Amino acid sequence: MVRWEPDAKGRLVGAALELFADGGFESTTVAQLADRAGVTERTFFRHFADKREVLFDGSAALQDEVLAAIASAAPDLSAVDVVAGAFRATAPFLERRREFAGQRSAVIAGNPGLLERELLKMTALVEASAGALRERGVPEPAATLAAEAGVLAFRLGFAQWVTDTSRPLADCIAATLADLKVVAAG
Amino acid sequence: MVRWEPDAKGRLVGAALELFADGGFESTTVAQLADRAGVTERTFFRHFADKREVLFDGSAALQDEVLAAIASAAPDLSAVDVVAGAFRATAPFLERRREFAGQRSAVIAGNPGLLERELLKMTALVEASAGALRERGVPEPAATLAAEAGVLAFRLGFAQWVTDTSRPLADCIAATLADLKVVAAG
Incomplete structure (x- = not known):
């Protein structure tokens, strides 16, 4: 494949994770990101609206995968198993980005503004997933709950996965959901 | 009780809710808030770090009440019932601020920056509650789950309470927890 700038976007993401980890998110400029990636600032802004978006670039793709998996889940599954199963189905997508996921989590944990943004994306994921469940005929409030x-099992399973590299993501999500069921039952 | 400015803080909160609802959060200035409350900007900043904090002033008091209730809960309760029960114990505190709670929720729902801040406060509440459960001897990951x-039952029960004025908050939280238990069981 011949392109004018082979994988400029991928190089920008890699440069961002390095510079955010070294100098901090706040003090890193778009000019530095572009320079490290060997592209112009103009190229940066062709791929990302701002430097924060470099870290949230995969959110839309993740959400699309989850919603498609909810829509096509087996009809006899319970609602919570449908959602947790849909997140387990995204595991291959995320396993391919494991190193990125770990570095990204560390940067976000160190910056309240980024953490706020991450929480807002998770809320959007809950709302979209609840909508996909309603499409399957699940009534409220069961769909939202x-x-x-399901998003909770994904979020805590994901956090476990980025710190414990010995376990696959799908296992971490399944184990967290099983623990949640026990805890919720009291 | 003789004070220089009787309830300046309360008047600032009321003025903020009025002005945020009328003109939007972003376009309201601290000068306008102070003017509406009949105080100086200097007085505003003696009570609040910035205009956003006017909406989050009760968070610390709420968290203190929840943590105290977790610490003093009956020893035979399950961990999730301890947390949800602690939030039900805060109901009188919040029922006294019902009008404020409803107006505040509407302002926050209309502003992504405020919603992000609210989500971050909820995350802090989860972490503090998990710590209080560990103090009671609940191991991880059960404490965090x-x-x-419990915070989920509170958050969704609270949302129900601000829209349906016929039901007490404590009932909304209890009903949401009961629904969550059914949904989690699959």
């Missing part, structure tokens, strides 16, 4: 519980 | 589930 199942979406919240 | 029970804290997440």
Whole structure:
């Protein structure tokens, strides 16, 4: 494949993770990101609206995968198993980005503004998942509660996965959901 | 009780809710808030770090009440019932601020920056509640999962309460927890 700038976007993401980890998110400029990636600032802004978006670039693709998996899940599954199963189905997508995921989590954990943004994306994921469950005929409030519980299993399973490199993401999500079921039962 | 400015803080909160609802959060200035409340800007900044903090003034008091209730809960309760029960114990505190709670929720829902801040406060509440459960001897990951589930019951029960004025907050939280238990069980 011949392109004018082979994988400029991928190089920008890699440069961002390096510079955010070294100098901090706040003090890193778009000019530095572009320079490290060997592209112009103009190229940066062709790919990303701002430097924060470099870290959230995969969110839309993740959400699309989850919603498609909810829509096509087996009809006899419970609502919470549909949502948690849809997140487990995204595991291959995320396993391919494991190193990125770990570095990204560290940068976000160190910056309240980024953490706020991450939480807002998770809320959007809950709302979209609840909508996909309603499309399957799940009534409220069960749809929202199942979406919240499924996203919770994903979020905590994901956090476990980025710190414990010995376990696959799909296992971490499944184990967290099983623990949640026990805890919720009291 | 003789004070120089009787309830300046309360008047600032009321003025903020009025002005945020009328003109929007972003376009309201501290000067306008102070003017509407009949105080100086200097007085505003003696009570609040910035205009956003007017909406989050009760967060610390709420968290203190929840943590105290977790610490003093009956020893035979399950972890999730301890957390949800602690939030139900805050109901009188919030029922006294029902009008404020409704106006505040509407302002926050209309502003992504405020919603991000609210989500971050909820995350802090989960972490503090999980810590209070660990103090009671609840191990991880059960402590974090029970804290997440309890805060979820509070958050969704609270949202129900601000839209349906016929039901007490304590009932909304209890009903949401009961629904969550059914949904999590699959």
